[in-house]
Amino acid sequence: MSKLYNSTCYCTNLRRSANAMSEFYDSALKEAELTISQYYLLVNLSRxxxxxxxxxxxxxxLDRSTMVRNIKPLxxxxxxxxxxxxxxxxTLSEKGRHALDTATVIWQQMQEKMEQFLGKEDADAILRIGSRLQDLKD
Known part of the structure; x- marks a missing residue:
């Protein structure tokens, strides 16, 4: 695979990073037969x-129509x-609770791997910056 163009665009870099992280988590969560997006929905429903x-x-x-599309496979x-x-x-079904329990163990392992890869300071920066960007408005 060739090296991606080194963009100075904040949005492009965030999107590329989000895609890479999603693939990282999705790959591991295949064992639980969930994607990271599905895991996030189940965690929040459980909460x-x-x-x-x-x-x-x-x-x-998520907007309501996107949510409806994401709920259907669950x-x-x-x-x-x-x-x-x-x-x-x-609500979560018994099968959903079991899938969530299995996936949570995997998710925790991936969180640890991500923190090891990035280092504690950069991992914390992702959470801090991500939280701030979620408040971004036009």
Whole structure:
């Protein structure tokens, strides 16, 4: 593979970095049959206990239509199930809890590997800068 153009664009560099990190985590999470995006959704649903699509999407920072698309594979695989509540409300199924438990062990290992790769200072910088950028508005 040839070396990528060394861009000075902040957005390009962040997107490339995000893609590389997603591939890093996705590769490891294949064992749990989840992607990092699916893991993130399940972690947040677990934290919430149960949530309707609107509340869940607000908690994870996705628009509602994107959330609906992302929920479908989780639902069809039996990882989440309907729950009582306002609107379409979901909770983790027993299968989803098991998948999340398995994936969490892998995720923790990948977090440690990422911190070893970057060093503690740069790993902390990613969290600090990422948090700040999430507040970026036009």
């Amino acid at each position: 919430l206990g149960k949530a309707n699509i609107t509340h869940w999407s607000e908690q994870v920072g 639902q069809s695989r039996g990882l989440i199930e309907g729950a009582e509540g306002h609107g379409k409300t979901f």
